[in-house]
Amino acid sequence: MKEKAIVLDTSAFIAGYDPLAIPEKQFTVPEVRNELNTDSMPGVRFNAAVDNGKVVIIKPKDSFFQQVLEASKKVGDMRYLSEADMQVLALALELKDGGLKAVIVTDDYSIQNVANKIAVEFTSLMTFGIKQRFNWILYCPACYRKYPPDYEYESCEVCGTELKRKPKKKRRLSKV
Numbered sequence: 001m002k003e004k005a006i007v008l009d010t011s012a013f014i015a016g017y018d019p020l021a022i023p024e025k026q027f028t029v030p031e032v033r034n035e036l037n038t039d040s041m042p043g044v045r046f047n048a049a050v051d052n053g054k055v056v057i058i059k060p061k062d063s064f065f066q067q068v069l070e071a072s073k074k075v076g077d078m079r080y081l082s083e084a085d086m087q088v089l090a091l092a093l094e095l096k097d098g099g100l101k102a103v104i105v106t107d108d109y110s111i112q113n114v115a116n117k118i119a120v121e122f123t124s125l126m127t128f129g130i131k132q133r134f135n136w137i138l139y140c141p142a143c144y145r146k147y148p149p150d151y152e153y154e155s156c157e158v159c160g161t162e163l164k165r166k167p168k169k170k171r172r173l174s175k176v
């Protein structure tokens with residue numbers, strides 16, 4: 001059986017994912033660190049996990065990033081994906097290519113859509129006991145980052161813009 005490699009995006013940390021509680025190897029990308037405010041709880045948790053060696057930060061190779069870019073264009077989710085999101089996808093692809101069983105932990109539908117396209121596995125935060133059952137989402141109108149509805153702050157963790165609410169979209173079926 002292939003060794004499992006968990007790949008974490010920004011939304012996982014924002015939703016309260018704690019890498020120290022997970023036994024498997026975990027990875028993320030430099031851009032995720034840049035997206036988290038170091039003074040916030042998610043930022044503190046992130047840095048603790050990196051210092052502990054529980055989370056390894058890797059910048060994916062450009063060839064994998066290009067594959068993700070192409071796939072994002074094809075599924076039409078490109079405008080919803082940040083640089084960090086695409087790096088996360090590229091890193092998962094690179095780890096998979098290196099012989100690991102890469103799994104992205106994310107509740108972001110756009111990341112899930114592209115992961116599907118490039119045949120990379122993903123799992124929702126529910127798997128880790130983080131409940132996110134809700135019918136609407138909180139999001140940033142400037143950078144499109146999504147937040148859980150009970151998120152305690154009013155502004156975007158990434159860019160500081162005031163968050164907005166909208167009804168949650170049903171998962172698109174691949175008709176396009």
Ligand SMILES: [Zn+2]
Pocket residue numbers: 140141142143144145156157158159160161
């Ligand atoms: Zn934002």
